[in-house]
Amino acid sequence: MNPEFENFLDLVKKRRSCRDYSEAPVPDELIANCVEAARLAPSACNRQPWRFMIVKNCELRKSLCYEGLLPGLPMPWLKKVPVIAVLCAETDIFTHSIAPLISKVQYHLLDIGIAGEHFVLAAEAQGLGTCWIGWFNGKKVRKILDLPRSLKVLSLISLGYPANPPAPENEIKRMKPEEISKYY
Amino acid sequence: MNPEFENFLDLVKKRRSCRDYSEAPVPDELIANCVEAARLAPSACNRQPWRFMIVKNCELRKSLCYEGLLPGLPMPWLKKVPVIAVLCAETDIFTHSIAPLISKVQYHLLDIGIAGEHFVLAAEAQGLGTCWIGWFNGKKVRKILDLPRSLKVLSLISLGYPANPPAPENEIKRMKPEEISKYY
Numbered sequence: 001m002n003p004e005f006e007n008f009l010d011l012v013k014k015r016r017s018c019r020d021y022s023e024a025p026v027p028d029e030l031i032a033n034c035v036e037a038a039r040l041a042p043s044a045c046n047r048q049p050w051r052f053m054i055v056k057n058c059e060l061r062k063s064l065c066y067e068g069l070l071p072g073l074p075m076p077w078l079k080k081v082p083v084i085a086v087l088c089a090e091t092d093i094f095t096h097s098i099a100p101l102i103s104k105v106q107y108h109l110l111d112i113g114i115a116g117e118h119f120v121l122a123a124e125a126q127g128l129g130t131c132w133i134g135w136f137n138g139k140k141v142r143k144i145l146d147l148p149r150s151l152k153v154l155s156l157i158s159l160g161y162p163a164n165p166p167a168p169e170n171e172i173k174r175m176k177p178e179e180i181s182k183y184y
Numbered sequence: 185m186n187p188e189f190e191n192f193l194d195l196v197k198k199r200r201s202c203r204d205y206s207e208a209p210v211p212d213e214l215i216a217n218c219v220e221a222a223r224l225a226p227s228a229c230n231r232q233p234w235r236f237m238i239v240k241n242c243e244l245r246k247s248l249c250y251e252g253l254l255p256g257l258p259m260p261w262l263k264k265v266p267v268i269a270v271l272c273a274e275t276d277i278f279t280h281s282i283a284p285l286i287s288k289v290q291y292h293l294l295d296i297g298i299a300g301e302h303f304v305l306a307a308e309a310q311g312l313g314t315c316w317i318g319w320f321n322g323k324k325v326r327k328i329l330d331l332p333r334s335l336k337v338l339s340l341i342s343l344g345y346p347a348n349p350p351a352p353e354n355e356i357k358r359m360k361p362e363e364i365s366k367y368y
Contacts, residue, residue, distance in 0.1 A: 005217060005309040007191050012224050012302060028367075033189060035365045039358050040196050041301070044318050048358060052365040060368050070286060102254060105338055106293055107318050113297020117225070118196060125189040134228050134291050145368065154289055174223050174232060181219045181236040183212075184244050184329065 018129025019077045021160040026083050030126050037122035041115035044107035047093055050115040053086035068141045083159040087116050088151040112154050129162035202313025203261045205344040210267050214310050221306035225299035228291035234299040237270035252325045267343040271300050272335040296338050313346035
């Protein structure tokens, strides 16, 4: 196995959804590194639809935790996270795009997945924990951050130093390679 | 800058969309490594909706190139690529999911973006070139590979050894950090 691939696979294996954070602040330089890795992601027609709203402000984070989430799935751990990145798609640049109408794929969602994962892996490489959070109320999040209507909120990503290493029982459970791939 | 992050950023920077391939076959082990990196990706509720159809067969690849693409954007280089990965979402597992109805985000598209980019970065780390291709006819691709209706084709990814290093004028053009991020 070549060392470059080994490094990458190690990073992927090491990265888990972190739901137990220290309150230690994250240096801006490290956040900027995550944004930098995301910035260089590929996207359909190089449109770069991703926008990262980096929320460090305590009051705004509280509002996101108390009003920005959907009910029924409490995430008490989120209140301790020093940074919440709100991942949005700039939809203005799609208005005149006919590609999704023809191919029936909403490329910008794939693009945001790609860039968001660059952000997440860059965080892991710097010793930071992350969690993709989908259980939010997009309208309320937009209101809390006073975002323009052209931005669609697609995910929150928590970012901070892990308080404890993930418990062994939280090992990554995944389908087998033969269940997710087929060779022709 | 810590070395682990530096490694990751180097990988991200090195990776470009490759549209000029050698016809040299790709060893199965290297393909399996790409699938392995994708397999370990995170997904909403750990649903792992990704399915990778790895097309090495020459006739099927020809069919994908001649009938599987949409008209108007010729990709002559694709005919030389030794492997086309057809990236699908298993939609059966979404049938009873109410989450997208509530949060209005199609998580499986984010998930496929994440896993596909793991595949792409794993390829780069092994010296292989890739290109995300969105300009295809999903129905025809499904017919060519005789895929069940529950699989939605979301992208093709070309995979092979680059014939030439990318031209300097193909440098990655991206928006500035301050155009894609905002701090609160």
